[in-house]
Amino acid sequence: MTHTPLHHAEILQDRFGLKVASRLSQGAAELPHDLSERLRVARLQAVAQRKRAPVRQSRLAGSVSADGSSAALSFGDEGWSPWSGLASAVSMLALVAGLVFINGIVNEDRANEVAEVDAALLTDDLPPAAYTDAGFIQYLKVSRHSTASE
Amino acid sequence: MATEQELNDFLKSVEKRAFKRSVYHVRDDEAALDIVQDSMMKLAEHYGDKPVAELPMLFQRILSNCTLDWFRRQKTRNALFSNLGDFESGTDEGEFDLLETFSGIDESEKVESAEDSTRRAQIFHEIEDQIMLLPARQREAFLMRYWEDMDVAETAAAMGCSEGSVKTHCSRAVQALSAALRAKGIQP
Numbered sequence: 202m203t204h205t206p207l208h209h210a211e212i213l214q215d216r217f218g219l220k221v222a223s224r225l226s227q228g229a230a231e232l233p234h235d236l237s238e239r240l241r242v243a244r245l246q247a248v249a250q251r252k253r254a255p256v257r258q259s260r261l262a263g264s265v266s267a268d269g270s271s272a273a274l275s276f277g278d279e280g281w282s283p284w285s286g287l288a289s290a291v292s293m294l295a296l297v298a299g300l301v302f303i304n305g306i307v308n309e310d311r312a313n314e315v316a317e318v319d320a321a322l323l324t325d326d327l328p329p330a331a332y333t334d335a336g337f338i339q340y341l342k343v344s345r346h347s348t349a350s351e
Numbered sequence: 352m353a354t355e356q357e358l359n360d361f362l363k364s365v366e367k368r369a370f371k372r373s374v375y376h377v378r379d380d381e382a383a384l385d386i387v388q389d390s391m392m393k394l395a396e397h398y399g400d401k402p403v404a405e406l407p408m409l410f411q412r413i414l415s416n417c418t419l420d421w422f423r424r425q426k427t428r429n430a431l432f433s434n435l436g437d438f439e440s441g442t443d444e445g446e447f448d449l450l451e452t453f454s455g456i457d458e459s460e461k462v463e464s465a466e467d468s469t470r471r472a473q474i475f476h477e478i479e480d481q482i483m484l485l486p487a488r489q490r491e492a493f494l495m496r497y498w499e500d501m502d503v504a505e506t507a508a509a510m511g512c513s514e515g516s517v518k519t520h521c522s523r524a525v526q527a528l529s530a531a532l533r534a535k536g537i538q539p
Contacts, residue, residue, distance in 0.1 A: 214525045218497035220539040221478055221528060225498055228475035229367045239384055240366045247391035248359045251399035 353403045361406045362391055365499075369414055372494050375483050376418050386421055390414045411495060411509040474537055481531045485524050488512075492520035493528075 232240075331337050353361070366387060373383035390413045398409050482490055488510070495506045496517065507514045532539060 214522060215497075217525050217529055217539065218493065218521065221482075222494075222497040222500075224475055224478050224539050225371065225482075225494075226368070227471070228479065229371045232367055232370070236370065236380065236384070237367070240370060240387065241363075243384070243388035243391055244359065244362045244366055247362060247388070247395040248355055250392060251355055251358055251395045 352400050353406060357403045358395060358399060358406070361403060361410075362394075365407070365410060366391070368498060369410070371479075372498070373414070373418060375479065375490060375494070376487065377421055378483060382421060386414070386417045390417045393417070407499070407501075408505060408509060411499065411501070415491065415509065474539070477532065477535055477537055478528075478539060481528050484531070485527060489520045489524040489527070492517050493524035496521050 369387045369390065370383055373386045374380060377383055377386065390410065393413050394406065394410050398406070401409065482493070485493065491510060492506055495501050495509055496503070501509065503514045503517050506517045510517065
Protein backbone atom coordinates (compact mmCIF):
# COMPACT_ATOMS: atom_id res chain seq x y z
CA MET A 202 0.00 0.00 0.00
CA THR A 203 1.45 3.35 -1.03
CA HIS A 204 0.92 6.70 0.64
CA THR A 205 0.57 9.95 -1.23
CA PRO A 206 2.80 12.83 -0.07
CA LEU A 207 -0.29 14.59 1.26
CA HIS A 208 -1.30 11.55 3.27
CA HIS A 209 2.24 11.21 4.56
CA ALA A 210 2.22 14.87 5.65
CA GLU A 211 -1.06 14.32 7.50
CA ILE A 212 0.40 11.32 9.32
CA LEU A 213 3.44 13.36 10.36
CA GLN A 214 1.18 16.21 11.44
CA ASP A 215 -0.99 13.88 13.52
CA ARG A 216 2.08 12.29 15.08
CA PHE A 217 3.46 15.68 16.06
CA GLY A 218 0.10 16.79 17.43
CA LEU A 219 -0.24 13.67 19.55
CA LYS A 220 3.29 14.09 20.94
CA VAL A 221 2.53 17.66 21.95
CA ALA A 222 -0.76 16.54 23.47
CA SER A 223 1.08 13.88 25.44
CA ARG A 224 3.44 16.52 26.86
CA LEU A 225 0.46 18.71 27.75
CA SER A 226 -1.27 15.82 29.50
CA GLN A 227 1.83 15.18 31.61
CA GLY A 228 1.95 18.82 32.63
CA ALA A 229 -1.80 19.07 33.28
CA ALA A 230 -1.67 16.03 35.56
CA GLU A 231 0.70 17.94 37.82
CA LEU A 232 -1.57 20.85 38.60
CA PRO A 233 -0.92 22.51 41.98
CA HIS A 234 -2.89 20.98 44.83
CA ASP A 235 -5.04 24.04 45.50
CA LEU A 236 -6.16 24.24 41.87
CA SER A 237 -6.96 20.54 41.81
CA GLU A 238 -8.99 20.93 44.98
CA ARG A 239 -10.91 23.89 43.62
CA LEU A 240 -11.69 21.96 40.46
CA ARG A 241 -12.84 19.01 42.57
CA VAL A 242 -15.15 21.22 44.64
CA ALA A 243 -16.52 22.84 41.48
CA ARG A 244 -17.18 19.40 40.05
CA LEU A 245 -19.00 18.22 43.16
CA GLN A 246 -21.15 21.35 43.17
CA ALA A 247 -22.00 20.81 39.52
CA VAL A 248 -22.92 17.16 40.08
CA ALA A 249 -25.13 18.21 42.99
CA GLN A 250 -26.99 20.53 40.59
CA ARG A 251 -27.46 17.77 38.06
CA LYS A 252 -30.67 17.93 36.08
CA ARG A 253 -32.78 14.91 36.77
CA ALA A 254 -35.22 13.35 34.31
CA PRO A 255 -38.83 13.99 35.33
CA VAL A 256 -40.21 11.24 37.56
CA ARG A 257 -42.88 9.24 35.80
CA GLN A 258 -46.32 9.47 37.37
CA SER A 259 -48.16 6.39 38.40
CA ARG A 260 -49.59 4.66 35.38
CA LEU A 261 -52.34 2.97 37.31
CA ALA A 262 -54.61 5.95 37.49
CA GLY A 263 -55.32 8.64 35.00
CA SER A 264 -53.41 11.85 35.56
CA VAL A 265 -54.30 15.48 35.27
CA SER A 266 -51.60 17.50 33.55
CA ALA A 267 -51.57 21.26 33.41
CA ASP A 268 -49.75 23.15 30.67
CA GLY A 269 -50.05 26.88 30.90
CA SER A 270 -53.71 27.78 30.85
CA SER A 271 -54.97 24.35 29.79
CA ALA A 272 -55.33 21.10 31.65
CA ALA A 273 -55.90 17.61 30.37
CA LEU A 274 -57.03 14.36 31.90
CA SER A 275 -54.98 11.54 30.46
CA PHE A 276 -54.42 7.86 30.98
CA GLY A 277 -50.99 6.35 31.53
CA ASP A 278 -48.72 5.24 28.71
CA GLU A 279 -49.86 1.64 28.79
CA GLY A 280 -53.28 2.15 27.23
CA TRP A 281 -56.66 1.34 28.70
CA SER A 282 -57.00 -1.28 31.40
CA PRO A 283 -59.89 -2.21 33.71
CA TRP A 284 -58.08 -0.74 36.69
CA SER A 285 -57.33 2.55 35.01
CA GLY A 286 -60.94 2.69 33.73
CA LEU A 287 -62.27 2.07 37.22
CA ALA A 288 -59.94 4.68 38.68
CA SER A 289 -61.04 7.20 36.06
CA ALA A 290 -64.71 6.43 36.70
CA VAL A 291 -64.22 6.94 40.43
CA SER A 292 -62.41 10.21 39.73
CA MET A 293 -65.23 11.38 37.46
CA LEU A 294 -67.89 10.39 40.02
CA ALA A 295 -66.01 12.28 42.71
CA LEU A 296 -65.80 15.28 40.40
CA VAL A 297 -69.56 15.22 39.60
CA ALA A 298 -70.47 14.73 43.27
CA GLY A 299 -68.27 17.65 44.19
CA LEU A 300 -69.90 19.87 41.57
CA VAL A 301 -73.42 18.93 42.76
CA PHE A 302 -72.43 19.62 46.35
CA ILE A 303 -70.94 22.99 45.45
CA ASN A 304 -74.06 23.86 43.43
CA GLY A 305 -76.29 23.07 46.44
CA ILE A 306 -74.21 25.24 48.72
CA VAL A 307 -74.27 28.16 46.26
CA ASN A 308 -78.09 27.91 45.84
CA GLU A 309 -78.60 27.81 49.58
CA ASP A 310 -76.36 30.85 50.07
CA ARG A 311 -78.25 32.76 47.41
CA ALA A 312 -81.66 31.90 48.96
CA ASN A 313 -80.41 33.00 52.37
CA GLU A 314 -79.24 36.32 50.96
CA VAL A 315 -82.64 36.99 49.31
CA ALA A 316 -84.47 36.02 52.53
CA GLU A 317 -82.30 38.39 54.53
CA VAL A 318 -83.11 41.28 52.18
CA ASP A 319 -86.85 40.51 52.30
CA ALA A 320 -86.81 40.26 56.08
CA ALA A 321 -85.01 43.56 56.35
CA LEU A 322 -87.55 45.22 54.05
CA LEU A 323 -90.56 43.81 55.87
CA THR A 324 -89.33 44.62 59.35
CA ASP A 325 -88.07 48.08 58.46
CA ASP A 326 -90.21 51.15 59.40
CA LEU A 327 -92.02 52.75 56.48
CA PRO A 328 -90.52 56.16 55.89
CA PRO A 329 -93.10 59.08 55.84
CA ALA A 330 -91.82 60.15 52.50
CA ALA A 331 -93.31 56.96 51.06
CA TYR A 332 -96.84 58.39 51.45
CA THR A 333 -95.99 61.27 49.12
CA ASP A 334 -95.06 58.82 46.39
CA ALA A 335 -97.93 58.39 43.89
CA GLY A 336 -96.87 54.90 42.94
CA PHE A 337 -96.93 53.75 46.55
CA ILE A 338 -100.43 55.25 47.08
CA GLN A 339 -101.63 53.39 43.99
CA TYR A 340 -100.04 50.18 45.31
CA LEU A 341 -101.87 50.59 48.63
CA LYS A 342 -105.18 51.14 46.85
CA VAL A 343 -104.77 48.11 44.65
CA SER A 344 -103.65 45.90 47.51
CA ARG A 345 -106.54 47.11 49.68
CA HIS A 346 -109.01 46.53 46.83
CA SER A 347 -107.72 43.06 46.22
CA THR A 348 -107.89 42.24 49.94
CA ALA A 349 -111.49 43.46 50.14
CA SER A 350 -112.59 41.51 47.09
CA GLU A 351 -111.25 38.33 48.63
CA MET B 352 -29.23 8.89 30.80
CA ALA B 353 -26.01 9.63 32.66
CA THR B 354 -26.05 8.66 36.33
CA GLU B 355 -24.59 10.94 38.96
CA GLN B 356 -21.50 8.77 39.14
CA GLU B 357 -21.05 8.78 35.35
CA LEU B 358 -21.37 12.55 35.23
CA ASN B 359 -18.86 12.87 38.04
CA ASP B 360 -16.43 10.52 36.31
CA PHE B 361 -16.76 12.39 33.04
CA LEU B 362 -16.13 15.77 34.62
CA LYS B 363 -13.21 14.36 36.57
CA SER B 364 -11.67 13.09 33.35
CA VAL B 365 -11.89 16.46 31.60
CA GLU B 366 -11.56 19.07 34.35
CA LYS B 367 -7.78 19.50 34.30
CA ARG B 368 -7.54 19.63 30.52
CA ALA B 369 -10.46 22.06 30.43
CA PHE B 370 -8.73 24.24 33.00
CA LYS B 371 -5.43 24.28 31.12
CA ARG B 372 -7.16 24.98 27.82
CA SER B 373 -8.97 27.90 29.40
CA VAL B 374 -5.69 29.17 30.83
CA TYR B 375 -4.14 29.05 27.36
CA HIS B 376 -7.01 31.17 26.08
CA VAL B 377 -7.50 33.68 28.89
CA ARG B 378 -4.03 33.54 30.52
CA ASP B 379 -5.44 33.87 34.00
CA ASP B 380 -5.87 31.00 36.48
CA GLU B 381 -8.77 32.58 38.37
CA ALA B 382 -10.69 33.38 35.21
CA ALA B 383 -10.00 29.89 33.86
CA LEU B 384 -11.33 28.34 37.08
CA ASP B 385 -14.49 30.42 36.79
CA ILE B 386 -14.96 29.39 33.18
CA VAL B 387 -14.54 25.69 33.96
CA GLN B 388 -16.85 25.94 36.96
CA ASP B 389 -19.52 27.72 34.89
CA SER B 390 -19.19 25.11 32.16
CA MET B 391 -19.54 22.24 34.62
CA MET B 392 -22.60 23.85 36.20
CA LYS B 393 -24.27 24.46 32.86
CA LEU B 394 -23.61 20.93 31.68
CA ALA B 395 -24.97 19.45 34.90
CA GLU B 396 -27.98 21.74 35.15
CA HIS B 397 -29.12 21.62 31.55
CA TYR B 398 -27.78 18.36 30.17
CA GLY B 399 -27.34 16.18 33.27
CA ASP B 400 -30.00 13.82 31.97
CA LYS B 401 -28.33 13.25 28.59
CA PRO B 402 -26.60 9.98 27.67
CA VAL B 403 -22.93 9.76 28.66
CA ALA B 404 -21.84 9.55 25.03
CA GLU B 405 -23.23 13.03 24.34
CA LEU B 406 -21.48 14.71 27.26
CA PRO B 407 -18.03 15.31 25.67
CA MET B 408 -19.40 17.24 22.71
CA LEU B 409 -21.84 19.19 24.84
CA PHE B 410 -19.09 20.08 27.29
CA GLN B 411 -16.76 21.28 24.54
CA ARG B 412 -19.45 23.56 23.16
CA ILE B 413 -20.31 24.91 26.59
CA LEU B 414 -16.64 25.48 27.44
CA SER B 415 -16.09 27.35 24.16
CA ASN B 416 -19.17 29.48 24.75
CA CYS B 417 -18.19 30.27 28.33
CA THR B 418 -14.71 31.30 27.15
CA LEU B 419 -16.24 33.54 24.49
CA ASP B 420 -18.55 35.05 27.09
CA TRP B 421 -15.54 35.80 29.27
CA PHE B 422 -13.83 37.62 26.39
CA ARG B 423 -17.00 39.59 25.70
CA ARG B 424 -17.22 40.63 29.34
CA GLN B 425 -13.55 41.60 29.30
CA LYS B 426 -14.09 43.66 26.18
CA THR B 427 -16.94 45.50 27.83
CA ARG B 428 -14.93 46.05 30.99
CA ASN B 429 -11.86 47.18 29.05
CA ALA B 430 -13.96 49.79 27.33
CA LEU B 431 -14.40 51.39 30.76
CA PHE B 432 -11.22 50.55 32.62
CA SER B 433 -7.67 49.80 31.60
CA ASN B 434 -6.92 46.16 32.21
CA LEU B 435 -3.93 46.04 34.52
CA GLY B 436 -4.13 42.26 34.43
CA ASP B 437 -2.77 42.26 30.90
CA PHE B 438 0.48 43.72 32.18
CA GLU B 439 0.66 41.42 35.16
CA SER B 440 -0.21 38.15 33.48
CA GLY B 441 2.66 35.95 32.55
CA THR B 442 5.05 37.14 35.24
CA ASP B 443 5.43 33.59 36.41
CA GLU B 444 5.35 32.07 32.97
CA GLY B 445 8.43 30.11 32.19
CA GLU B 446 9.39 29.89 35.83
CA PHE B 447 10.06 26.49 37.14
CA ASP B 448 9.28 25.34 40.65
CA LEU B 449 11.17 22.14 41.34
CA LEU B 450 9.27 21.35 44.55
CA GLU B 451 5.95 21.84 42.76
CA THR B 452 7.00 19.46 40.04
CA PHE B 453 8.14 16.80 42.47
CA SER B 454 4.94 17.01 44.51
CA GLY B 455 2.89 15.50 41.67
CA ILE B 456 5.18 12.70 40.68
CA ASP B 457 3.93 9.20 41.40
CA GLU B 458 5.91 6.14 42.43
CA SER B 459 6.75 5.02 38.91
CA GLU B 460 8.38 8.33 38.13
CA LYS B 461 10.58 8.56 41.19
CA VAL B 462 13.39 6.92 39.30
CA GLU B 463 13.48 9.88 36.94
CA SER B 464 16.60 11.95 37.50
CA ALA B 465 16.39 15.56 38.57
CA GLU B 466 17.89 16.58 35.27
CA ASP B 467 15.28 14.68 33.28
CA SER B 468 12.50 16.09 35.39
CA THR B 469 13.76 19.63 34.93
CA ARG B 470 14.11 19.10 31.22
CA ARG B 471 10.59 17.67 30.99
CA ALA B 472 9.11 20.62 32.87
CA GLN B 473 10.99 23.07 30.69
CA ILE B 474 9.71 21.41 27.54
CA PHE B 475 6.17 21.49 28.93
CA HIS B 476 6.39 25.21 29.71
CA GLU B 477 7.92 25.97 26.31
CA ILE B 478 5.12 24.08 24.60
CA GLU B 479 2.54 25.90 26.72
CA ASP B 480 4.08 29.25 25.83
CA GLN B 481 4.05 28.47 22.14
CA ILE B 482 0.48 27.24 22.29
CA MET B 483 -0.58 30.47 23.96
CA LEU B 484 1.05 32.38 21.10
CA LEU B 485 -1.09 30.63 18.49
CA PRO B 486 -4.10 32.46 17.08
CA ALA B 487 -7.22 31.53 19.07
CA ARG B 488 -8.95 29.47 16.39
CA GLN B 489 -5.78 27.54 15.56
CA ARG B 490 -5.19 26.86 19.23
CA GLU B 491 -8.77 25.73 19.77
CA ALA B 492 -8.73 23.42 16.75
CA PHE B 493 -5.33 21.97 17.66
CA LEU B 494 -6.25 21.29 21.30
CA MET B 495 -9.62 19.78 20.50
CA ARG B 496 -8.23 17.66 17.70
CA TYR B 497 -5.19 16.28 19.48
CA TRP B 498 -5.57 16.84 23.20
CA GLU B 499 -9.29 16.14 23.47
CA ASP B 500 -8.83 13.36 20.90
CA MET B 501 -11.79 14.51 18.83
CA ASP B 502 -11.97 13.69 15.13
CA VAL B 503 -12.19 16.36 12.44
CA ALA B 504 -15.99 16.19 12.20
CA GLU B 505 -16.46 16.49 15.96
CA THR B 506 -14.02 19.39 16.16
CA ALA B 507 -15.82 21.14 13.31
CA ALA B 508 -19.17 20.65 15.04
CA ALA B 509 -17.81 21.93 18.35
CA MET B 510 -16.21 24.97 16.73
CA GLY B 511 -19.13 25.68 14.45
CA CYS B 512 -17.05 25.65 11.27
CA SER B 513 -16.36 23.35 8.32
CA GLU B 514 -14.11 20.30 8.43
CA GLY B 515 -11.85 21.98 5.89
CA SER B 516 -11.37 24.91 8.24
CA VAL B 517 -10.45 22.55 11.08
CA LYS B 518 -7.83 20.84 8.90
CA THR B 519 -6.40 24.19 7.87
CA HIS B 520 -6.28 25.47 11.46
CA CYS B 521 -4.63 22.28 12.68
CA SER B 522 -2.11 22.23 9.88
CA ARG B 523 -1.09 25.83 10.49
CA ALA B 524 -0.93 25.28 14.24
CA VAL B 525 1.34 22.26 13.78
CA GLN B 526 3.59 24.16 11.40
CA ALA B 527 3.87 27.12 13.77
CA LEU B 528 4.51 24.94 16.83
CA SER B 529 6.96 22.73 15.01
CA ALA B 530 8.97 25.70 13.73
CA ALA B 531 8.98 27.47 17.10
CA LEU B 532 10.03 24.39 19.06
CA ARG B 533 12.67 23.44 16.52
CA ALA B 534 14.11 26.94 16.80
CA LYS B 535 14.49 26.36 20.55
CA GLY B 536 16.02 22.94 19.99
CA ILE B 537 13.03 21.11 21.46
CA GLN B 538 11.67 17.81 20.25
CA PRO B 539 8.20 17.20 21.73
